[in-house]
Amino acid sequence: MKIYNGNFSANALRVRAVALELGLDFETVEINVMGGENKSEDYLSINPNGKVPALEDDGFIIWESRAITTYLAGKRPDAGLYPDDIKQRAIVDQWSYWQTVHLGPAMSKVIFERFFKPKFKMGETNDAEIETGLKDIAQFMPVLEAGLSGKDWIANDLSVADFALASAFVFRKEGDISLNDYPNVGGWIARMESRRSWQDAVAPLVAMMA
Numbered sequence: 001m002k003i004y005n006g007n008f009s010a011n012a013l014r015v016r017a018v019a020l021e022l023g024l025d026f027e028t029v030e031i032n033v034m035g036g037e038n039k040s041e042d043y044l045s046i047n048p049n050g051k052v053p054a055l056e057d058d059g060f061i062i063w064e065s066r067a068i069t070t071y072l073a074g075k076r077p078d079a080g081l082y083p084d085d086i087k088q089r090a091i092v093d094q095w096s097y098w099q100t101v102h103l104g105p106a107m108s109k110v111i112f113e114r115f116f117k118p119k120f121k122m123g124e125t126n127d128a129e130i131e132t133g134l135k136d137i138a139q140f141m142p143v144l145e146a147g148l149s150g151k152d153w154i155a156n157d158l159s160v161a162d163f164a165l166a167s168a169f170v171f172r173k174e175g176d177i178s179l180n181d182y183p184n185v186g187g188w189i190a191r192m193e194s195r196r197s198w199q200d201a202v203a204p205l206v207a208m209m210a
Helices: 010-021 065-075 086-119 127-147 160-166 183-193 196-209
Strands: 002-005 027-030 054-057 060-063
Touching (some): 010 065, 010 160, 065 086, 065 160, 127 183, 160 183
Parallel strands (some): 002 027
Antiparallel strands (some): 002 054
């Protein structure tokens, strides 16, 4: 099994983390996006979008990180990362998609302007973008806080949704995004970050940004 990876990518991060959590054997194939390898004919035959990650498993190819993580979870159903019960599965999907559409973009906007732009000299910080992102975070973070009330994990048991959500929080400190008003979220992300699978998956990304 091959994971076509970019260490800078939060989408690839969640795929690596789920694969590690499940104890799956996989080969990491690094795609040099900055060098344009993602636009090569060979890679476009794997992922026509020219993005990472993608997965190849015994001739089967799939892209889009959330589709990949649910596929991986299906290889170890006993781990319960993608439950069989249709209602529980719907809750997992709900939070995975919610991260994609709502909280994830808001967090990314602020982190990009406050951290990535100055670090990589990508131009002037856009205060209006930060203000918009913070406004969205203030709207959506309470939703996650309430969703975690009385629970260790967003769907009661650890699931692919937790990995999807956690990928938005990697550079929260660098982006000066405080969780002081959200103790449930703070406790949850601390639990995620204490897992060996998450630590091993995030290490290459953190090393790149050091």
